[in-house]
Amino acid sequence: MSLTISIDAMGGDHGPVVTIPASLDCLKNNPDLILILVGDETVLKQQLANTAGDFKERLLIQHASQCVEMDESPSKALKNKKDSSMRVAINLVHNGQADACVSAGNTGALMATARFVLKMIPGIDRPAIISTLPSIYGHTHVLDLGANVDCTAEHLFQFAVMGTELVRAVENIENPRVGLLNIGEEDVKGNEQVKAAAKLLENSALNYIGYVEGDSLNAGAVKVDLIVADGFVGNVALKSIEGAAKMISNGLKMAFGKNMLTKLAGLIVYPVLKSFKQSIDPRLYNGASFLGLRGLVIKSHGGADALAFKTAIQLAELEIKKDVIKKISEQVEKSLALRESA
Numbered sequence: 001m002s003l004t005i006s007i008d009a010m011g012g013d014h015g016p017v018v019t020i021p022a023s024l025d026c027l028k029n030n031p032d033l034i035l036i037l038v039g040d041e042t043v044l045k046q047q048l049a050n051t052a053g054d055f056k057e058r059l060l061i062q063h064a065s066q067c068v069e070m071d072e073s074p075s076k077a078l079k080n081k082k083d084s085s086m087r088v089a090i091n092l093v094h095n096g097q098a099d100a101c102v103s104a105g106n107t108g109a110l111m112a113t114a115r116f117v118l119k120m121i122p123g124i125d126r127p128a129i130i131s132t133l134p135s136i137y138g139h140t141h142v143l144d145l146g147a148n149v150d151c152t153a154e155h156l157f158q159f160a161v162m163g164t165e166l167v168r169a170v171e172n173i174e175n176p177r178v179g180l181l182n183i184g185e186e187d188v189k190g191n192e193q194v195k196a197a198a199k200l201l202e203n204s205a206l207n208y209i210g211y212v213e214g215d216s217l218n219a220g221a222v223k224v225d226l227i228v229a230d231g232f233v234g235n236v237a238l239k240s241i242e243g244a245a246k247m248i249s250n251g252l253k254m255a256f257g258k259n260m261l262t263k264l265a266g267l268i269v270y271p272v273l274k275s276f277k278q279s280i281d282p283r284l285y286n287g288a289s290f291l292g293l294r295g296l297v298i299k300s301h302g303g304a305d306a307l308a309f310k311t312a313i314q315l316a317e318l319e320i321k322k323d324v325i326k327k328i329s330e331q332v333e334k335s336l337a338l339r340e341s342a
Contacts, residue, residue, distance in 0.1 A: 003033050003320050005313060006089040006098035010039035010067040011105025013303045016047045019104070022309035027055040030317065036098055038062045039085040064088040068109045070302055077109035078116060086110060090117045093295040100296035100316040102287075104304050110297065111147055111290060118295040121325075123332045126151070127292035128159045129231070129299065130166060132285050133241065137223045140216070141167050144228075145288060146235035153196035156180070156228055157204070158332070162291040163226045164206055165331040169322040176225035179212035181233060186211070193230070205338060217241065242282070287312035289319065296325055 009019045016039065023035045037044050041063040048059075066084040068077045081087060086105045092098040094117050103110050107129075115127055130143035143163050148155060160178050167176040180198055182190045189211065190198075201208040209224065216224050217237060229237065252273065256266030266273075278284075282301075286308035290297040296319055300312035319325075 006036045006092040006101045008089045008103035009037040010085040011103045021306040026313045036060045038089040074108040074112035099320045102298045104300035114297045118293045124292040131288035135218045142227045144231040146231045148231040151230035156197035157200040160228045165328045175207045178226045179224040181229035182211035283308035287315035
């Protein structure tokens with residue numbers, strides 16, 4: 001099965017310095033993969049000089065004369081950057097020349113452009129950003145992570161339907177466990193929006209297990225496959241976890257570097273710490289899917305290095321193979337039909 005992915009080669013904090021090595025590594029590992037690098041042709045060819053090797057037939061270049069800046073407003077990018085590497089990469093998906101698009105560029109501009117070009121799946125009001133977080137059970141899928149600041153109960157229900165189908169497809173879990181992020185597990189807790197969403201989920205065919213608290217993102221007492229939240233709460237939770245991880249990492253470095261005794265202790269436990277660090281390495285969880293669109297778009301962290309960007313490309317490969325967009329569309333249609341007949 002041949003897979004074709006368009007790469008916004010100019011996007012992110014580092015551009016081609018990261019996107020090209022990551023692309024070459026992915027081509028090396030998957031002989032069925034074709035990548036289209038989108039960006040300034042002159043710059044890309046310079047970066048590729050003497051490095052493309054045996055992959056020249058599977059590594060194509062699509063010229064784009066513009067680039068969306070990381071701090072550019074989504075509306076300006078959409079209006080004024082019609083030949084940006086981001087826009088052209090998404091156009092390739094829309095035109096059927098690529099099966100998915102991967103970009104580390106401006107999140108707001110990427111979402112606005114993807115929504116404008118690819119349109120929404122019928123029955124879905126808003127797109128949502130979903131990604132995975134490491135947990136004591138392996139990892140947990142969480143959405144929305146920032147696409148929608150204000151959500152209705154209906155939006156949260158739609159997120160749950162889409163997220164469930166994605167988890168079912170990529171994790172091979174027949175009946176994913178769905179939790180609704182709240183300030184407590186009791187029925188009386190939460191705002192009216194969350195309570196209304198809970199009622200919709202309780203009356204659905206989803207495997208809804210009830211409210212879950214913030215600890216369920218990484219270490220809850222009960223395994224949850226999918227956690228649903230509005231974009232404001234989800235994004236704050238994500239950034240809080242990232243900050244805590246950095247604090248712990250820096251704290252350990254300082255603690256083991258205080259004196260000769262602590263340095264010796266650090267050498268003794270180094271293999272254990274290295275193994276633990278690798279298991280929660282954020283680069284291995286890089287890549288967030290934009291659910292609700294008629295095409296597949298994967299957002300990489302803007303500051304991603306080559307390993308992290310490679311992870312995002314591999315996520316796109318997996319979702320193409322699992323035919324995620326088609327399965328989500330079919331599930332949304334079924335859910336709407338069930339609700340209308342109830």
